[in-house]
Amino acid sequence: MQQSCSSSAKNLCRKLVQVRTRNSIQAAAKTRPICDVFINHRGIDTKRTIAGLLHDHLFRLGLRPFLDSRNMKPGDWLFGKIKPAIGDCKLGVAIFSPNYCESYFCLQELALLMENKKRVIPIFCDVKPSQLQVMDYGIRSGEQLQMFKWALEEAKYTFGLTFDTSKGDWSEFLNSATEAVFKNLVELEAESSNRRSTYILQGRE
Numbered sequence: 001m002q003q004s005c006s007s008s009a010k011n012l013c014r015k016l017v018q019v020r021t022r023n024s025i026q027a028a029a030k031t032r033p034i035c036d037v038f039i040n041h042r043g044i045d046t047k048r049t050i051a052g053l054l055h056d057h058l059f060r061l062g063l064r065p066f067l068d069s070r071n072m073k074p075g076d077w078l079f080g081k082i083k084p085a086i087g088d089c090k091l092g093v094a095i096f097s098p099n100y101c102e103s104y105f106c107l108q109e110l111a112l113l114m115e116n117k118k119r120v121i122p123i124f125c126d127v128k129p130s131q132l133q134v135m136d137y138g139i140r141s142g143e144q145l146q147m148f149k150w151a152l153e154e155a156k157y158t159f160g161l162t163f164d165t166s167k168g169d170w171s172e173f174l175n176s177a178t179e180a181v182f183k184n185l186v187e188l189e190a191e192s193s194n195r196r197s198t199y200i201l202q203g204r205e
Contacts, residue, residue: 035066038089040109045097092120111151122160129156
């Protein structure tokens with residue numbers, strides 16, 4: 001099972017490289033993106049486990065994932081790095097965990113992903129979608145609460161992955177998450193290439 005998942009991820013990686021090669025020829029002057037995949041997570045729950053492992057695995061496979069603890073250094077302004085990364089990324093991965101909704105920054109990042117119309121893969125780690133609720137502690141404006149609730153609902157009703165850290169197979173999960181990332185990136189790159197081709201054809205008419 002592990003070998004077949006790994007092989008599948010490598011095949012998808014090759015497909016992604018092929019599509020990107022075509023796209024790079026069409027847009028050679030385009031600036032290199034800051035990241036391909038933005039990983040949204042609650043650090044105290046998943047930084048040393050799922051989030052960190054997924055980041056490192058994707059990086060080894062040649063992608064440019066963004067994880068705050070890996071891509072930022074002391075002195076960096078938080079949203080000075082995060083906003084450009086979200087705006088530039090192709091795909092978001094939202095790792096929901098028991099303490100996720102207590103974090104303003106987690107919800108703000110999720111809302112930015114949704115506002116920027118990024119495709120998001122939700123991962124429900126040790127938590128069910130129905131357990132995720134935006135809490136009002138009296139420190140958020142009504143507008144922020146509505147934005148956070150909307151973003152959370154959008155993610156909750158998106159088909160994703162689930163994982164139980166106490167019982168699940170870590171290797172199998174990592175391969176499944178990686179495969180999901182590559183499949184979505186291949187689709188997004190192909191859609192982008194088709195849009196550019198259509199635009200070029202229309203310009204010649």
